[in-house]
Amino acid sequence: MLLPRVVKGVSSKEMLNRGLDRRDFLKICSIAAAAVGLPAGAGVKMAEAAMAGQKPSVIWLSFQECTGCTESLLRTRFPGFAELILDLISLDYHETLMVPSGHLAEKSRMEAMDAHKGKFILVVEGSIPEKDGGIYCMIGGRTAIDILKETAEMAGAIVAIGSCSSWGGIPSAEPNPTGATGAPMILEDKTVVTIPGCPANPYNFLGTVLQYATFGTLPELDELARPKWAYGRTIHEHCPRRAHFDAGRFVEQFGDENHRLGYCLYKMGCKGPVTHANCSVQAFGEVVDAWPIGLGHPCVGCTEQKVLWRTAIHETVDIERPTNPDTYPPIGAPQGKVGAVATGVAGLVAGGLLGAGYAASKKLGDETEEEEG
Amino acid sequence: MSDRAEAVGGPILTKATRWILWIGIVGIALILWRFGVGLGRSTGLNDGYAWGLWISFDVVTGTALGCGGFAMALLVYIFNKGKYHPLVRPAILTSALGYSMAGLAIAIDVGRPWHVWRIPLGGFPDMGKYNWNSALLEVALCVMAYIIVLWIELSPAFFEKWKDSPKEGLANFSRKAYGIVNKSLIWIIALGVLLPTMHQSSLGALMLLSGPRLHNLWNSPFAPLLFLISCIAMGYAVVVMESALASRFFNRPSHTSMLASIGKVAAYIIWGYLVLRLVDLVLRGRLGLMFQFNVYSLMFWIEIICFAVPAVMLMNAKKRQDLGYLFRAAMMLVLAGTLYRFDTYLVAFMPGENFSYFPTVPEIFVTIGIVAIEIMLYVALVTIFPILAGRPTTAEAH
Numbered sequence: 001m002l003l004p005r006v007v008k009g010v011s012s013k014e015m016l017n018r019g020l021d022r023r024d025f026l027k028i029c030s031i032a033a034a035a036v037g038l039p040a041g042a043g044v045k046m047a048e049a050a051m052a053g054q055k056p057s058v059i060w061l062s063f064q065e066c067t068g069c070t071e072s073l074l075r076t077r078f079p080g081f082a083e084l085i086l087d088l089i090s091l092d093y094h095e096t097l098m099v100p101s102g103h104l105a106e107k108s109r110m111e112a113m114d115a116h117k118g119k120f121i122l123v124v125e126g127s128i129p130e131k132d133g134g135i136y137c138m139i140g141g142r143t144a145i146d147i148l149k150e151t152a153e154m155a156g157a158i159v160a161i162g163s164c165s166s167w168g169g170i171p172s173a174e175p176n177p178t179g180a181t182g183a184p185m186i187l188e189d190k191t192v193v194t195i196p197g198c199p200a201n202p203y204n205f206l207g208t209v210l211q212y213a214t215f216g217t218l219p220e221l222d223e224l225a226r227p228k229w230a231y232g233r234t235i236h237e238h239c240p241r242r243a244h245f246d247a248g249r250f251v252e253q254f255g256d257e258n259h260r261l262g263y264c265l266y267k268m269g270c271k272g273p274v275t276h277a278n279c280s281v282q283a284f285g286e287v288v289d290a291w292p293i294g295l296g297h298p299c300v301g302c303t304e305q306k307v308l309w310r311t312a313i314h315e316t317v318d319i320e321r322p323t324n325p326d327t328y329p330p331i332g333a334p335q336g337k338v339g340a341v342a343t344g345v346a347g348l349v350a351g352g353l354l355g356a357g358y359a360a361s362k363k364l365g366d367e368t369e370e371e372e373g
Numbered sequence: 374m375s376d377r378a379e380a381v382g383g384p385i386l387t388k389a390t391r392w393i394l395w396i397g398i399v400g401i402a403l404i405l406w407r408f409g410v411g412l413g414r415s416t417g418l419n420d421g422y423a424w425g426l427w428i429s430f431d432v433v434t435g436t437a438l439g440c441g442g443f444a445m446a447l448l449v450y451i452f453n454k455g456k457y458h459p460l461v462r463p464a465i466l467t468s469a470l471g472y473s474m475a476g477l478a479i480a481i482d483v484g485r486p487w488h489v490w491r492i493p494l495g496g497f498p499d500m501g502k503y504n505w506n507s508a509l510l511e512v513a514l515c516v517m518a519y520i521i522v523l524w525i526e527l528s529p530a531f532f533e534k535w536k537d538s539p540k541e542g543l544a545n546f547s548r549k550a551y552g553i554v555n556k557s558l559i560w561i562i563a564l565g566v567l568l569p570t571m572h573q574s575s576l577g578a579l580m581l582l583s584g585p586r587l588h589n590l591w592n593s594p595f596a597p598l599l600f601l602i603s604c605i606a607m608g609y610a611v612v613v614m615e616s617a618l619a620s621r622f623f624n625r626p627s628h629t630s631m632l633a634s635i636g637k638v639a640a641y642i643i644w645g646y647l648v649l650r651l652v653d654l655v656l657r658g659r660l661g662l663m664f665q666f667n668v669y670s671l672m673f674w675i676e677i678i679c680f681a682v683p684a685v686m687l688m689n690a691k692k693r694q695d696l697g698y699l700f701r702a703a704m705m706l707v708l709a710g711t712l713y714r715f716d717t718y719l720v721a722f723m724p725g726e727n728f729s730y731f732p733t734v735p736e737i738f739v740t741i742g743i744v745a746i747e748i749m750l751y752v753a754l755v756t757i758f759p760i761l762a763g764r765p766t767t768a769e770a771h
Contacts, residue, residue, distance in 0.1 A: 250638060270769070318589070319585060336417055336418075336419045336421065336422060336439075336728055336729040336730045336731070337417070337729065337731070338729065338731040339417075339731065339733060339734065341734050341735075342417070342731055342732055342733050342734045342737060343731065345734055345737050345738075346731075346732065346737055349737065349741065354704075354708075357704045358701065358702075358704075360617075360618065360621075360700065361697040361698070361700040361704065362697055363621070363694040363697070364617050364697040364700050365695050365696060365697020365698060366432040366697070366702075
């Protein structure tokens, strides 16, 4: 594979000093751009911005979370995490990854906010407790709500990574003792791009962040502020086991013959038909089949607030629009069309009947009055 | 019962009926053309949508509109409301015509109509191979039987005319047949109430057989009952419309107060329908589908509003006495029932992502032609035979 000779743990300037030439650096940027689906030429732009010292500043806030989203981000290769934080972005605050601690850590957040006011990317990981004034998550003596609001005020773009920060996630499961909720619910007046998932697929995150870093724009979002390119379709639509669903071949019990044959997991409670995510086509950390259905377990619907922790894992979901017809439209055969003339005729007939009926009713009414009069 | 009815008389062909006749002739020509070129070329049907306009309108809606006879029989004979009697015979004529034309439409729509005669014979010569649990077979048998029953129910009108015929044979036959039919009328009427109960509910069951391909707003185990209830309401609405129009065009008594109280009955039935429809959605946890603001929820709302408006209109006891007002409410109710059937058979049916259906121009004109033939036959029969109530306006005293 055409992997650049990357020396881990050193900055781009040092890389250049040690012999990382322009060609190799462009490769890193182009691979990063291609891996997350940015247009051709984005790699060059990214490299130019990085060389000019305009790497976007990122402030990463962690609240009620398990650090799973960070962990999965650490495991990407295109770009690797080292390239990401050393060459492509400037990670100014991240409690797990930063060197300073205590007051020094808070100080670097304040400095980065001041230096990149209105331009830095704010990433939120973990849910925010609202109950009892938000006292269940405090950092440096301040509540999560407080810190989030303060930081978001100066941010250029806000990204919520993982289901916790998107809508509450596990901490918000009933009975929700801390009143946990997501960043969009706290920052109601701001656009918060949500990248739900438990953990979120790191490439969905990188694609969004690198697009903002390179072009200063956000991808097209759906009504829950999820990037459409990643969450536009349900798992069911691109499921590798879909052919078995259409053919009516289902796993009836874990470990049965059908399970070993890799049949559809719908009857085991798979939430694929109602879950919007791209797990089936964008492998986690480049490990093929490293996701529930790939491993033989039903999808639990981790990206959907309405599904995860609200329906039991074994419960089946309603399928509103099944697409398993008895007969498939033959390729190239007529599949029905709406004729312009036919539509016109139908409209004229319907309108004519209604009009005639109304006119008749008017006359009938007049007659009744005459009779009465 | 029959002594009040009177033939309209006069010429059948007037300026208006000539136009209707021409439309009917165009329809017949297109039906012949359809048998020449086949369904694929003449209609918009395809592998996904095997049932189109002819089934959803001519058959499913057509028979529901033909439920006037059924609805009136329920009222007059089951609930023993004899005062509505003058409305029964015209209602049965509309039903007989509606059902006959629905039968014609099925014959046009099925692929091999020349096998139709085998259905009542149990699939002759392959006897015993029928699936007697089939809802479609039930519809076919019931509709066939009911067409015959309806014409028998109407036959006293023909015999009354023919028994005074100068032709000796016809007169003798008519007198004898009149006696037989009159004596056995109780059984025929009983059949005439039973059969529509069966097949109108089966028409609701048909689309349930497509399973998850029917949208959940219409995919209800109550669909057969909903179809039955709504067809009775539609039957009353058609009686109101037919009676109002006949009174105008043939200068007959308008029975307005009688029609108004039928309208009230229809209103109660619609309320029952609406409550059942909503309770069913609640019980099955499908209420949220109403608020998805897609084409399905939009059609659902249009349909429900079309039902609710006449239900409210017909509750107004004072305005109900205005024939025009009554006619508007009945028209709305017919529209609502028609929409419910179109939604169930076409809109809510999802055969697959890539299929679409819209009737072709010839398809639409066949349907219009069939309706035109129906109107022509209605005019001809009420002109010749004693069907509509006679001119003296003493009907209330009956």
